[in-house]
Amino acid sequence: MELQDTPQEWRVVATTTPFQGKKTSxxxxxxxMPDGTVARRDYQVHPGSVAVLALDExxxxxxxxxxxxxVRQKLWEIPAGLLDVPGENPLHAAQRELYEEAHVKAGDWRVLTDVYTTPGGCDEAVRVFLARDLAEAEGERYEVSDEEADMETARVPLAELVRGALAGELHNNCLVVGVMSLAAARAGDGVEALRPAEAPWPARPFVS
Structure with a gap:
């Protein structure tokens, strides 16, 4: 058995869009279905996202x-955001989000992991990057609004985040996936074996 997800598309005989929002629908x-019956499936259509696990020295x-x-909570998260333009290079989007949310730039980028957040009800795909060699970004800080205007920032040891995730104290999907993936990479072949920053992403194809 080959342990790998495989593309497959079952026949759709009818489709509607009962809701169309600004970014999602x-x-x-x-x-x-395989037995010939027809089942109705509702799901959110999502442009895709990027997230950045930025690790300092x-x-x-x-x-x-x-x-x-x-979820009516303030969550600790890693910087993340939507792919604003179809076909947008996810690395460029990740660099933008790191600048906008933390006013930070990074000199070393790698792909940490790719996930579907909730494949039973949403087609959102997220690419989580590992960013190292951090420094403060040049220029003015990005002007934030809405929820981001109340945003706090912190730098927390990786080991403490692994503990918090396992203890049920941290719940953000990208944060938990990111810290666990980094811990696993270190325990396995090492960070240097991670995919390059512009590795192909079939879930959201892009132009380099």
Missing amino acids: VRTDDVV QDRVLLVKQYRHP
Whole structure:
């Protein structure tokens, strides 16, 4: 058995879009099942996202704390954001998010992991980057608004984040996936074996 996800697309006999938002929408598809029956599936259509696990020389991860209305909590997270333009290079998007949310730049970038956040109800794909060799960005700070205007920042040791995730104290998907992936990479072949920053991403193809 080859342990790898494989592309597959079952036949859709009808589709509607009952909701269209600014960045995402909801789609309803009538999908033909293997036994020939037709099942209705509702899901959120999402442009895709990037997230950045920014690690400094003291082995601390750069975090932001932001209010998330759907879960009614302020969550510790790693910098992240949407792919604003179809086909956008995810590395460029990640560099933008690190600048906008933390006013930080990085000299070394690698792909940490790629995930689907909630494949049973949303087609969102996220690429999580590892960024090292951190420095303060040049120029003026990005002007934030809405939830980001109340955002806090911190730098926390990686080991403390692993502990917090396992203890059920930290819940953000990208944060948990990112810190666990980095810990696993270190325990395995090492960070230098991670994919390059512009590795192909079939879930969200892009132009280098």
